[in-house]
Each structure stands twice: as C-alpha cells, then as structure tokens.
Amino acid sequence: MTTLSTGTPWWRASWDLGLGMWDVGFPGLLALGTPPQGAPSPWLQFIPFLLVLAIFYFVILLPMKKKQQKVQAFLGALKVNDRVITSGGIYGTITKLNDQSVQLQIANNVRVEVSRAAVVGYQGQEPVAEISQGSQT
Secondary structure, eight states: OOBOTTSOBGGGOEEEOSSSEEEOOHHHHHOOOOOOTTOOOGGGGGHHHHHHHHHHIIIIIHHHHHHHHHHHHHHHTOOTTOEEEETTOOEEEEEEEOSSEEEEEEETTEEEEEEGGGEEEETTSOOSSOOOOOOOO
C-alpha cells in the first residue's frame, strides 16, 4: 500500500486547497449522514429533474412521434395513379408500388424509380414529410 511522506495512507490524505484543510478520506465519502432537522426529503430533490423530463417529452418527443406516425400512414396509403412530389422536387404519377420503392411517371414514356421515403406529399397540397434543405453554396 502506498503511503504519503507523513506515513498516512493515500486515501486518508488531507490537502490544503487554500480554503482550509479538506479531509477527502475514502471512508468519509461512503458515510451517509441523516439530513439535518427540517431539511427537505431527498425525494423532493428529484421533482425538478422529473419536471424537465416531462417538459422534454411533451414538447419534443410527443410531437415528433405524432409526425412520424402521420408520415408512415401517408406512405402506407399510397396507391397507383396518385400524383405526388418527391423530396428532390420531382412531380410524377405513381405507376407501380413496391415495399421499398415507387415508380413514378414524370413525362410520357419516362419513368423513374425512387424510394418510398422520398415521396413527401401529394401535388398541390402541403408536404406530409419534411423536405430536407441541402446546403446552399
């Protein structure tokens, strides 16, 4: 076991931090004292933390979950002959549906296959999914 020059074990050492002598002994860290008379309950200290979690859930997570469900319902309801717009700005009519992709007719005899996730809404309506904006350079 390593000891300091004073002969005390390292975990019982005291250092002068300029604010007085601080005993930082290991056994003192493990000792749990009872709170002084009239002190609030330790459970009461968790209330602000729980409030922050509740606010985070209702302000951020819940709306994001509802938006995601709306997008999933939209993508699941796509059918042939729907006129849609993609996240890249391509307007077209659905001619074929697969599990992961959609075939769009964008002009006479011009068909492209795009991911289902690339379809963001119906033509002439507000987009259901977020349209990601690329960097403008």
